[in-house]
Amino acid sequence: MPDTRFDLANLKNAYINGAKVTEVIQEAYDRIAADNRPGVWISLRPIEKAMEIAASLEQQSPASLRLFGVPFAAKDNIDVADLETTAGCPAYAYRPERSARVVERLEAAGAICIGKTNLDQFATGLNGTRSPFGACASAFDTSMVSGGSSSGSAVAVALQHVAFALGTDTGGSGRIPAGLNNVVGLKPTVGALSSTGLVPCCRTLDCPSVFALSVDDALEIAALAFEPDVSDPSLRPSFSGNPFRSAKLQSKKAVLAPRKMDLEFFGNDEGLKLYQEALARFDRLGFEIIEIDFQPLVEAGTALFDGPWVAERYAAIGEFLAAHSDDVLETTRSIVKNGARWSSVDLFARRYRLREIRADLHTQFERADALIVPTVAPLYSIAEMQADPIVLNNQHGHYSYFANLLDLSGLSIPAGFHQAGMPFGITLLAPALQEASLASLAAQFLEGSAKCFGKLRA
Structure with missing residues (x-):
């Protein structure tokens, strides 16, 4: 089935029309082998086991x-049960007996997990x-970064290894790789989907995210993963319904955008032009563009890596770091140790300030449907990023770090290409639980x- 889009x-x-599940799963493994992109996957389910699951579905x-x-x-x-979890650190690896709750929900709906990215x-x-396990390169240019931290997941979807x-x-990992790989990245509201079975990063800010080939697909997958459960401490305490199923708000026909004086593209003038073209499209659709002060x-967002939320990362893996310091990459180690x-x-001082910023932003949302920002502003090669890993990485997070800290829902969508062929994306942000809107x-x-x-397959 080489011509089948996933x-x-x-x-x-x-x-x-009669296709077999075993044929589709074989095609997925064949694509992975043909593309030979070792930075995308950490481990694959043995094909024999995947075929066994596929054959059972065919009944x-x-x-x-x-x-x-x-x-x-x-x-x-x-x-994922019976597949090793490494969190990108071989010394941390363990083999869980049970899958994360979101994985269980999706497998119960008939999906087949073929591996870990x-x-x-x-x-x-x-x-x-x-x-x-190696740098993960862009699906469109192997010299360019893919974005992270969910790098392999976005590239696997862009290359149509999986559907x-x-x-x-936590701070953009479900959006930035989407923007750099021409796929959709849905960042649910924190607590809308269960994070039980996720290795914690910042436990109060972490959420599962979805990469897909269309907006409809992303929303459907999240809707199927959704399960309100008062016994799950990672979930919000109550829901009025499935936030991924139907839009709740009447459109205000207006969107927010950073003031022109606040726009920062770190030298990527083409990206600025693509962003301006995206806003112009909203204008042609009849939306008023309301500029806001973006500096707050x-x-x-600075609270995430230059503030007390780094301490939450230290709380998550500090003990492991103390016992296995040499097994952790130098850049990762220096960031996490800073949490101490x-x-x-x-923490309390920052929390009070975040409340003020959140309240002001929600006042702005009373007159607009969403805040429109670039998903990621600069474009960097792998070599450039590795030469200056802290500064350039923080530039990636300029338009993403604040979202979970301010309790927002988010959706990154494709919005064009740079002349050299690298994708550009925009992110739509709204108050909590407005994913369907x-x-x-x-x-x-x-x-x-x-x-x-994604990327068209030859």
Whole structure:
């Protein structure tokens, strides 16, 4: 089935017309072998086991399960039963007996996890180069960074090794790789999907994310992964319904954007032009563009790596770091160790300031549907990123760090290409649990665009 696109609609149609699950799974493994991209995958499920699962599904009707026979991947800080979890650190590896709750939900819907994808070690990075398993390059240019930390997940989807992939997002890891690889990246509200079975990074900010080939696919996958459960401490305490199923708000026909004086593209003038073209498209669709002071959001984002939330990373792996210092990459080690210097006084001071910024931003949202920002502003090669790993990585997070700290939902969508062929993306941000509304807004923006993103296979 070499010509079959791996989006949900196309796979469903293939199965209705007689395709076998074993054929689709074989095609997934064949694509991985043919592409020979070692920085994308950390481990694959043995093909014999994947074929066994596929064969068992063939005893059922394709209409019986929403994700019947759909191949997917999980970032390697998300537990999948019987597959090793490394979090990008071989010395940390363990083999879980049970999958993460989101994986269980998706497998129950008929999806087949074929393997674990590469990531910036301990999900600490936004570029995809901080891995002992090798740097993960862009799907479009092997000299360029893929974005991170969910690097392999985004590239596996862009190359159509799988139909979708799970990532995680604390400060942009579910959005930045999407923007750099021409796929959709859905960052749910923190606590909308269970994070049970995820290796913690910043436990109060972590959330599973979804990479997919279309907005509809991303929303459907999240909707199927959703499960309110009062016994799950990682979830919000209550929901009025499935936030991924239907838009709740009447459109205000206005969007927020940073003031022109606040825009920072770190020398990427082409990216600035593509962003301006995206705003112009919203204008043509009849949306008022309301410029806001973006500096408080930048200030909020600094709490993640230059503030007390680094201490939460230290709380997550500090003991492991003390016992296995030499097994952790130097850049990762220096960032996490920095968490020990922050005090509870620092934390409370930042929390109070974040409340002020959040309240002001929500006042702005009363007159607009979403805040539109570049997913990632600069473009860097792997060599450039490795030569200056802290400064350039932080530039990647300029438009993403603040989102979870301010309790926002987010959706990264493709928005064009640079002349050299690298993708550009924008992120739509809204208050908590407005994922379906963001998807509706994205559909308007993308009308007339490709129905299936990623990179076309030859």
